[in-house]
Amino acid sequence: MTPGPDYAAPELKWGDVNCDGAITPIDALLLLQAAAGLPPAGCANLVDLDCDGALTASDARTLLTHLIDIAPLPAACPSSGTG
Numbered sequence: 001m002t003p004g005p006d007y008a009a010p011e012l013k014w015g016d017v018n019c020d021g022a023i024t025p026i027d028a029l030l031l032l033q034a035a036a037g038l039p040p041a042g043c044a045n046l047v048d049l050d051c052d053g054a055l056t057a058s059d060a061r062t063l064l065t066h067l068i069d070i071a072p073l074p075a076a077c078p079s080s081g082t083g
């Protein structure tokens with residue numbers, strides 16, 4: 001059986017903490033949880049938005065300002081693998 005389009009993995013997006021292909025408030029929540037010390041979600045390598053090597057409240061703030069249209073997301077870090 002050949003997998004159809006429905007089985008395709010969502011495209012990885014910078015800032016998409018839970019790898020579902022969309023940037024939503026859920027991603028900001030998961031990022032805050034990771035900053036608080038809980039295990040990071042699956043695509044946590046995509047959300048070190050200030051490229052300092054750690055997931056912190058600063059990254060969550062950057063994601064939230066993007067979600068409410070105050071500022072665009074910064075460019076992906078060179079080490080993120082998203083190009």
Ligand SMILES: [Ca+2]
Pocket residue numbers: 016017018019020021022023024026027
């Ligand atoms: Ca997401």
Ligand SMILES: [Ca+2]
Pocket residue numbers: 047048049050051052053054055056058059
């Ligand atoms: Ca960071």
